[in-house]
Each structure stands twice: as structure tokens, then as C-alpha cells.
Amino acid sequence: MSFVKFNDDNQIINFVRDHSDLFSCHSELAVEEISDGNLNYVYRVSDASGNSLIVKQAPPYIRIIGDDWPLTQDRIRIEQQSLQLTAQHCPQVVPEVYHYDSEHCVILMQDIGDHDNLRQLLIDRTELPLLAQQLGNYLAQMMFRSSSMAMESTAHKALVKTSQNPELCKISEEVYFWDPFCDHERNDVNPLLKDEAQSVWNNSELKCEVAKLKRRFMSDTEAMIHGDLHSGSVFATTDSCKIIDPEFSFCGPIGFDIGVLFANFLLNYAGQQNLPGDRCERMTYQGWLLQTLSDIWQQFSTHFASLMQTETLDPSLSEPGYQQWYLQQIWQDSLGYAGVEMTRRTIGIAHVADIMNIEDPELRADSERLSLQIANMLILQRNTLSTPKQLDDAINQLRT
Numbered sequence: 575m576s577f578v579k580f581n582d583d584n585q586i587i588n589f590v591r592d593h594s595d596l597f598s599c600h601s602e603l604a605v606e607e608i609s610d611g612n613l614n615y616v617y618r619v620s621d622a623s624g625n626s627l628i629v630k631q632a633p634p635y636i637r638i639i640g641d642d643w644p645l646t647q648d649r650i651r652i653e654q655q656s657l658q659l660t661a662q663h664c665p666q667v668v669p670e671v672y673h674y675d676s677e678h679c680v681i682l683m684q685d686i687g688d689h690d691n692l693r694q695l696l697i698d699r700t701e702l703p704l705l706a707q708q709l710g711n712y713l714a715q716m717m718f719r720s721s722s723m724a725m726e727s728t729a730h731k732a733l734v735k736t737s738q739n740p741e742l743c744k745i746s747e748e749v750y751f752w753d754p755f756c757d758h759e760r761n762d763v764n765p766l767l768k769d770e771a772q773s774v775w776n777n778s779e780l781k782c783e784v785a786k787l788k789r790r791f792m793s794d795t796e797a798m799i800h801g802d803l804h805s806g807s808v809f810a811t812t813d814s815c816k817i818i819d820p821e822f823s824f825c826g827p828i829g830f831d832i833g834v835l836f837a838n839f840l841l842n843y844a845g846q847q848n849l850p851g852d853r854c855e856r857m858t859y860q861g862w863l864l865q866t867l868s869d870i871w872q873q874f875s876t877h878f879a880s881l882m883q884t885e886t887l888d889p890s891l892s893e894p895g896y897q898q899w900y901l902q903q904i905w906q907d908s909l910g911y912a913g914v915e916m917t918r919r920t921i922g923i924a925h926v927a928d929i930m931n932i933e934d935p936e937l938r939a940d941s942e943r944l945s946l947q948i949a950n951m952l953i954l955q956r957n958t959l960s961t962p963k964q965l966d967d968a969i970n971q972l973r974t
């Protein structure tokens with residue numbers, strides 16, 4: 575693959591003019607770099623009339639690290655494949671892809687700049703009444719439609735093959751399941767949290783459960799998942815929600831996406847314990863976060879069960895007893911993966927602003943401690959916390 579990184583605004587503008595008809599040929603275009611994730615270059619191109627689009631380019635390395643950490647550019651093919659498949663099943667939640675160029679490793683897509691990043695919305699304690707319904711429906715549609723319950727066996731196996739994403743999966747295998755559960759040099763541990771981190775590293779029972787979750791992550795091809803569904807990958811307004819950045823997508827366990835999403839609500843919950851602002855308002859918001867997590871599950875499971883009932887290809891898989899068993903498995907997996915994501919965001923490599931915005935190190939450590947306590951509970955008690963209500967009660971118990 576011959577790759578040329580865009581070196582200046584003119585190269586970006588010329589590329590956009592060649593591959594999109596959004597802008598009039600007489601309009602003057604402006605380019606703004608808005609890269610804020612870890613891996614890629616992202617630019618907004620706009621004209622004076624308010625038209626704009628996004629240019630995303632994947633270099634052959636991790637952007638924030640540079641040449642020292644090479645990374646396959648196949649991730650941009652995976653991302654456009656995942657965006658296109660989501661557009662088929664759930665078009666309202668993804669930006670429209672205008673053009674994909676495999677040679678330049680570029681996607682041109684719809685600008686969703688009228689939406690705000692969910693992580694920041696949660697930090698600002700914004701209540702979004704439609705969010706749970708939108709996320710629950712998206713998860714149910716995508717997971718069911720890309721599973722072997724809805725796809726013919728050969729078509730599903732072909733999807734498993736074309737969505738293989740070994741290099742990005744390897745990053746996840748390491749940063750979720752390996753580093754945070756040992757004293758790894760990549761870990762970033764608040765010095766005030768050393769004892770708690772050490773307890774994680776010494777906890778054989780915990781590591782055994784994490785190994786089970788890792789095995790499933792590495793071998794289960796249940797459905798095509800997003801693979802990195804944290805709150806930074808979600809954008810929202812009061813009535814719309816968009817999911818971006820599916821470059822970690824592959825056919826994996828359904829509970830991984832749900833769990834990562836749950837974890838990011840719970841990381842915010844732990845952050846709200848000590849973020850600035852009125853205590854009563856923060857506690858009320860913690861209640862909204864738990865209610866939203868429960869509503870996402872309710873929406874997902876109801877919608878998924880109905881799809882299983884009416885659209886599963888093999889009739890034996892729509893037996894009510896199987897349905898109930900299967901949804902319980904997904905719930906338990908989701909809690910386990912949520913615990914793993916919370917652990918890695920607390921003592922691993924990629925921390926979150928929901929907790930890092932707490933300036934006082936003692937207060938930050940208090941939130942980090944709560945995050946690790948919730949995470950341990952999720953991983954170790956996932957088979958006995960059977961409902962969102964039991965989960966809420968157990969979390970509220972930890973806080974008192």
C-alpha cells in the first residue's frame with residue numbers, strides 16, 4: 575500500500591474537491607485539524623455557506639506516539655466497512671460515508687459537529703432522555719443482524735473473515751486484559767492508589783475471571799461489534815445520537831460493547847463522587863446514570879428478544895427458554911467486560927477525563943478507589959447480580 579500523508583491544507587482541499595461534490599468549485603475552503611483520539615488524523619473542511627465534511631486519515635502508526643508504534647492501516651477499511659454495515663441496519667446512528675479511498679487510507683464523511691461528545695456531556699451532568707432508547711436499539715439491531723441468528727451461516731462466516739482485525743484486537747487484548755492485571759510498565763497508577771493496584775495484581779480469583787473473559791474476547795465470533803464503544807465514541811444532542819470510530823470493530827462477544835458502554839457510565843458515576851459542583855446535584859446525576867444503564871439494558875433486551883422471536887433463521891433458537899438463557903449470558907458478559915474496562919481506565923494506559931478532571935489527587939484517588947471497587951464487584955459477582963436493580967443496590971451499597 576503506497577501511503578502519502580496529507581502535508582498541508584491544499585492537499586486536503588484538492589482531495590476533497592476530487593472526491594466529493596459537496597462544495598461549489600468557486601467557494602473558498604477552510605481546513606481545521608480536529609484530531610482528538612489516539613490513532614488518526616481528523617480534519618474538518620468547510621466553506622463560508624456552512625457546508626462541511628470530515629476527512630479522516632489513518633497513518634501507518636499511532637498518531638499520538640508516531641513511528642515508534644507502527645499500526646496497520648487496514649483499520650480504516652475495517653472502519654468504513656463497519657460504518658457501512660451500521661448504515662444498513664441502523665442508519666440514524668452513523669455519519670454518512672461520502673467516499674472511501676484505500677490508497678490514501680481516507681474516509682470522507684458527514685460532519686456531526688452539531689452533536690456533542692457524550693463523555694463531555696456526562697462530565698457536565700447533562701440528562702439525555704432519549705439516549706438509553708437510542709443506544710439500546712442500536713445495540714440490539716447491530717448485534718442481532720450481524721449474528722448467525724439472522725445471517726445465513728456462510729454469509730456470517732464471510733463477515734467473520736472480512737472483519738478480522740488482528741492488530742487492533744491485539745492492542746485490546748493487551749490494554750484491557752493484560753497490563754492492568756499485572757505491574758506493567760505501560761500502566762499509569764496514581765501514587766495514592768498503589769496499594770489498591772497491588773491488590774488487583776495479587777488477586778488470583780479476579781485474574782482467573784479476567785482470563786475467562788479474555789478467552790471469550792479472543793475466540794467468540796458472536797456478532798460484529800464496535801470494539802471501542804466508550805463515551806468518547808458517542809456523540810449526542812437532545813434528540814439524536816451518533817456512534818463513530820469503529821476501527822476496533824470485529825466479530826466478537828456482544829457483551830463486550832455493552833460492557834464497555836456500561837463501564838463509561840460507571841466511570842462517570844465514580845467521577846461524580848468528587849467532580850466540582852453541588853453535591854446534591856452530583857448525587858442526583860449518579861441516580862440518572864444508574865437509571866440510564868438500566869434503561870439501556872431494558873431497551874436492548876426487549877428489542878433483541880423480539881428480534882430473536884420473529885427473525886431468527888433456526889426456529890429452535892427462538893424457543894423462549896433459550897432466549898432467556900442467552901440474554902442472561904449477555905448480561906453477565908456485559909458486567910464482566912464493564913469491570914475490565916473500568917480497571918484499565920483506572921490503573922492502565924488510557925485514563926478518562928471523567929476522573930482525571932478531579933484536580934485534587936486525594937479526591938481523585940477516592941473516585942479511582944470507588945471505580946476499582948465497582949470493577950472488582952462486576953467481574954467477581956457477574957453471575958449473581960442478575961438484574962439492573964440488584965446491580966444498582968450493590969453499587970449504592972459500596973458508596974455508603
Ligand code: SR1
Binds near residue numbers: 611923
Ligand atoms: C494505545 S491505544 C489505547 C486506546 O485508544 C483507543 O481509543 C482504544 O480505546 C484503545 O484501547
Ligand code: MG
Binds near residue numbers: 612
Ligand atoms: Mg477512537
